[in-house]
Each structure stands twice: as C-alpha cells, then as structure tokens.
Amino acid sequence: MLKKKMEQGIPVIGTFFGMNSTLAVECLGLAGLDFLVIDSEHSPANVESTLNYIIAAELRGITPLVRVKNHNRDSILKMLDIGAKGLVIPCLETPDEVRNVVKYGKFHPVGQRGVAMVRAGGFGFEDFSSGELEKYFEISNSETMLIPQCETRGFLENIEEICLINGIDGIFIGPYDLSVALNKPAKFNDPEFLSALKRILHTAQNAKKYVFIHATSIQAAKQFLKDGFDGVTFNQDVVVFTNAFREAVAEIRTN
Numbered sequence: 066m067l068k069k070k071m072e073q074g075i076p077v078i079g080t081f082f083g084m085n086s087t088l089a090v091e092c093l094g095l096a097g098l099d100f101l102v103i104d105s106e107h108s109p110a111n112v113e114s115t116l117n118y119i120i121a122a123e124l125r126g127i128t129p130l131v132r133v134k135n136h137n138r139d140s141i142l143k144m145l146d147i148g149a150k151g152l153v154i155p156c157l158e159t160p161d162e163v164r165n166v167v168k169y170g171k172f173h174p175v176g177q178r179g180v181a182m183v184r185a186g187g188f189g190f191e192d193f194s195s196g197e198l199e200k201y202f203e204i205s206n207s208e209t210m211l212i213p214q215c216e217t218r219g220f221l222e223n224i225e226e227i228c229l230i231n232g233i234d235g236i237f238i239g240p241y242d243l244s245v246a247l248n249k250p251a252k253f254n255d256p257e258f259l260s261a262l263k264r265i266l267h268t269a270q271n272a273k274k275y276v277f278i279h280a281t282s283i284q285a286a287k288q289f290l291k292d293g294f295d296g297v298t299f300n301q302d303v304v305v306f307t308n309a310f311r312e313a314v315a316e317i318r319t320n
Contacts, residue, residue: 094125151210158219167232172202216242228272235275
C-alpha cells in the first residue's frame with residue numbers, strides 16, 4: 066500500500082494515467098510503479114470507466130489514486146465509493162474549501178462522508194458489518210488519502226493554514242498551473258517559483274504531511290526525491306508511450 070511505503074520512508078513513483086485502457090493500467094503495474102493518478106479532470110475518464118481502471122490496478126498491485134474533476138461533494142464521494150485509495154483534488158484556493166474536502170471525504174468523526182453499502186466497503190459484506198461501523202470509519206480514514214493540489218496563488222498564500230487541517234494527508238504540487246499562477250509560465254528555474262516550492266515542501270514537512278510533485282523528466286524526478294519529496298509522478302503515460310515509439314522509429318530509420 067502506498068501510504069505504508071511512505072510511512073517507512075520509501076519514496077514512491079507514479080504517473081498520470083490518461084490512456085483510458087485497463088490493459089495500460091496493468092502494464093503500469095507490471096512496470097513497477099507504486100501508484101497511478103487516474104485523471105478525471107483532464108482526461109475522458111468518468112466514474113464507470115474509472116471503476117474498471119481501479120479494478121485493473123488492484124489486480125497488478127499498483128495503488129489507484131484519482132484526480133477528481135472538482136472539489137464538489139459528488140466528485141469526491143463517487144470516486145471514494147468505487148474504491149479509489151486516494152484523491153488528488155484540483156482548483157482549491159482557500160482553507161474553507163480544503164475543509165469541505167475533508168468533510169466530504171472522511172468519515173465521522175473527522176468528516177461527514179456519506180455512508181452506504183458501496184464497493185469501497187465490500188458492499189457491506191467484507192469491510193464492515195453491523196456493530197463495527199466505527200472501526201471501519203477509523204480504518205478508512207487512515208488508509209484513504211486526501212491530497213489537495215497546490216496550484217493556485219490562493220492555495221500558496223494559505224499553505225501554512227491548509228497544512229494544519231486535520232484530515233489532509235498530503236499536498237500535491239502542480240508545477241505548470243502553479244507557475245502560471247505566479248505569472249512565470251513553465252519557468253521552473255525562476256527564483257520566485259523555486260522559493261514557492263521550498264515554502265510548500267518545508268511547511269508540509271513541518272506539519273507531517275506527505276508532499277508530491279509532478280516531474281517531466283527522469284533527472285527532475287530524481288532531484289525532487291533527493292530534495293525530500295515523498296513522491297513524484299513521472300510524466301504522463303501517453304507521453305512516455307509516444308516518446309518510446311518515436312525514439313524507436315527514429316533509431317530503426319537511422320542508416
């Protein structure tokens with residue numbers, strides 16, 4: 066399980082999933098990745114297709130996280146009910162918005178997540194039964210991760226307060242959107258951007274929250290882990306797939 070690896074100090078590696086194929090999920094598991102982020106914000110993935118990807122991930126031992134399309138109750142509840150092991154939540158600005166994420170995504174007494182006989186709870190047959198509901202709440206709250214994205218100026222300005230909110234398990238830095246929010250589009254070596262990264266990392270670490278970041282190169286991924294990030298997403302599956310075939314085709318055509 067992803068969270069147990071991080072608790073043991075093991076850096077975790079994932080990727081953003083956009084190929085929308087259960088076979089692709091299996092291949093990512095076989096490749097040795099620790100987790101994938103099924104992207105329902107930007108990709109065509111919906112609740113039903115995401116369920117299939119989660120099942121495929123469980124089959125191949127890769128932890129399925131889901132980036133929800135927004136921070137509304139239905140987006141959060143549905144993805145948790147079908148078995149996502151954690152959520153990456155975009156477009157957040159204020160501490161109150163983050164508190165609502167906890168309200169929707171964690172069970173009593175941490176939050177107010179709705180209770181139903183859904184897949185995540187074994188439809189009532191496996192993970193909880195009458196008289197053991199509080200134990201199920203405790204386990205689920207501990208094992209299901211809520212990871213808001215720091216990708217807006219408002220979130221960055223409120224990072225200290227947000228990191229102290231009970232029920233938040235980690236912070237995910239979206240470097241592209243964050244750089245745009247700072248008026249430094251993709252200028253990842255700009256001093257203001259680098260200062261923001263350090264602020265987020267150190268604030269989250271002091272609050273004992275896990276910190277994830279997206280990396281578009283192997284070198285950047287290695288450096289982020291060296292800098293103390295708990296996890297990285299290396300690129301997107303569609304980009305890695307395309308680059309691999311581009312390089313192969315170019316090599317084959319070389320005289």
